[in-house]
Amino acid sequence: MTTALEQAIQLVLSGDDQLVNIISVTLQMSIPSSVISLLLGVPLGVLLAFCSFRGKEVLVILNRTLMGLPPVVCGLLCYMLFSGVGPFRHFRLMYTIPLMVIAQVILITPIVIGNMESFAQRITPAVRETAHGLGLGRGRIFLLLISETRYQVFSTYLLGFARSIAEVGAVSMVGGAIAYKTNVMTTAIMNYTNRGDFTLGVALGIILLAMSLVLNLTVSLIQGRLSR
Amino acid sequence: MTIAPFRKSYAGATALDFPGAPLPAGQTCAVIGANGSGKSTLAKVTAGVTACGQPQVLSPPVSVGYLPQHSYPFQMTVRANLMLNAPRRNDPARQRADMLLERLEIAHLSEQKAHHLSGGETARMVLARLLMRRYDLLILDEPTAAMDIRSTALTEQLVADYQAETGCGVLWITHSLKQAVRIADTVLFLCRGRLAEAGPAERLLTAPQTSELRQFLDFYGV
Ligand SMILES: Nc1ncnc2c1ncn2[C@@H]1O[C@H](COP(=O)(O)OP(=O)(O)OP(=O)(O)O)[C@@H](O)[C@H]1O
Numbered sequence: 001m002t003t004a005l006e007q008a009i010q011l012v013l014s015g016d017d018q019l020v021n022i023i024s025v026t027l028q029m030s031i032p033s034s035v036i037s038l039l040l041g042v043p044l045g046v047l048l049a050f051c052s053f054r055g056k057e058v059l060v061i062l063n064r065t066l067m068g069l070p071p072v073v074c075g076l077l078c079y080m081l082f083s084g085v086g087p088f089r090h091f092r093l094m095y096t097i098p099l100m101v102i103a104q105v106i107l108i109t110p111i112v113i114g115n116m117e118s119f120a121q122r123i124t125p126a127v128r129e130t131a132h133g134l135g136l137g138r139g140r141i142f143l144l145l146i147s148e149t150r151y152q153v154f155s156t157y158l159l160g161f162a163r164s165i166a167e168v169g170a171v172s173m174v175g176g177a178i179a180y181k182t183n184v185m186t187t188a189i190m191n192y193t194n195r196g197d198f199t200l201g202v203a204l205g206i207i208l209l210a211m212s213l214v215l216n217l218t219v220s221l222i223q224g225r226l227s228r
Numbered sequence: 229m230t231i232a233p234f235r236k237s238y239a240g241a242t243a244l245d246f247p248g249a250p251l252p253a254g255q256t257c258a259v260i261g262a263n264g265s266g267k268s269t270l271a272k273v274t275a276g277v278t279a280c281g282q283p284q285v286l287s288p289p290v291s292v293g294y295l296p297q298h299s300y301p302f303q304m305t306v307r308a309n310l311m312l313n314a315p316r317r318n319d320p321a322r323q324r325a326d327m328l329l330e331r332l333e334i335a336h337l338s339e340q341k342a343h344h345l346s347g348g349e350t351a352r353m354v355l356a357r358l359l360m361r362r363y364d365l366l367i368l369d370e371p372t373a374a375m376d377i378r379s380t381a382l383t384e385q386l387v388a389d390y391q392a393e394t395g396c397g398v399l400w401i402t403h404s405l406k407q408a409v410r411i412a413d414t415v416l417f418l419c420r421g422r423l424a425e426a427g428p429a430e431r432l433l434t435a436p437q438t439s440e441l442r443q444f445l446d447f448y449g450v
């Protein structure tokens with residue numbers, strides 16, 4: 001146990017080639033998937049809070065259901081769509097980073113939508129009443145509502161990114177955990193552990209935690225600076 | 229201008245059954261009544277921010293500036309809050325913002341974040357924001373409830389000047405009878421979701437006709 005930890009720390013410090021590649025692939029997947037989810041989910045979530053129409057409740061419940069979509073089910077869906085027998089096979093995305101990003105966007109966007117919707121619907125009545133009282137148009141009111149949720153966007157992004165780097169079920173199915181190509185931190189930890197090779201797994205675990213710490217620190221710093 | 233008769237219910241319970249009332253341009257109509265009597269409901273329906281099953285309660289359909297009881301300070305500077313309601317972002321608008329902030333004595337707060345203001349400062353900021361634009365009718369829902377005596381006086385003077393300049397009508401909800409005496413040409417007295425009495429301010433506040441209004445005034449020691 002202690003030797004595994006020592007070796008892991010050494011591995012991290014040595015800048016091991018394989019380790020660096022795994023981290024790089026992880027970021028190539030996690031940053032685009034969390035950013036795309038944010039770009040899709042923030043307007044949709046705020047729009048859902050802003051609009052009132054028949055069947056809105058159904059949409060909210062549907063989204064909550066998708067928030068709990070098991071990653072392996074999402075992986076299965078993408079597999080069926082993009083593998084050799086699927087309708088999208090011509091895109092040749094099986095076992096590539098773009099498909100891993102697509103799978104994660106499917107998983108993370110509902111979380112972003114749900115998070116933004118539940119926050120925005122709390123302030124919507126007050127914002128709407130005030131802005132409508134000034135005589136502002138619907139478009140202006142919607143933009144104001146987005147701007148009023150801007151601090152929430154940071155914490156929502158964190159949530160999405162955390163989900164993205166921690167997720168393993170979908171990315172292992174559609175990525176295949178191919179070394180130097182689609183092997184990300186979580187799939188690598190799984191593989192090495194299965195092989196009984198704990199050192200790299202522990203090293204990756206440490207890095208995963210450190211990345212999460214650094215990201216959280218950065219975002220809370222920015223958030224504190226902005227909200228002052 | 230007139231407010232048409234309407235009835236507003238929340239989940240089946242009638243909040244206000246209003247028989248209609250005239251709102252002469254250039255005049256101020258004070259709305260008084262106990263908590264829950266339907267004053268804010270009257271304001272919201274007249275302003276058109278709450279539906280009551282009728283497309284238009286206000287005729288003719290004029291431009292309305294409505295200050296909710298809890299107007300929302302947007303998370304930006306005080307000045308940005310005012311400029312948000314400027315018809316155009318030009319120099320006259322900026323000068324108008326400066327003028328309003330100065331008149332309400334919050335010019336020194338213009339670069340502060342609006343959501344960090346005190347209660348009375350927020351009340352002045354949201355009023356200044358509303359007055360950035362010209363409206364034919366102002367609906368003010370307890371604009372001075374959070375203000376001290378000085379700010380209240382500044383507010384009354386500022387609204388009077390705005391009214392003199394634009395010739396707009398004002399519907400002003402208040403819990404202060406002294407304020408009603410100062411500002412109002414006419415008074416609407418709401419009681420448990422009904423218009424119990426309406427008329428010229430002096431007559432209503434000195435010679436009430438209904439027992440409800442008499443009781444209400446007695447309690448204030450008028
Ligand atoms: N959104 C709502 N849902 C349900 N009931 C409501 C709603 N808004 C108001 N009511 C009810 O309608 C009645 C009138 O409310 P209103 O806000 O018009 O009172 P008010 O005269 O403005 O009182 P206050 O002096 O406390 O501001 C109250 O009994 C209130 O509980």
Ligand SMILES: [Mg+2]
Nearest residue numbers: 267268269297
């Ligand atoms: Mg009220």
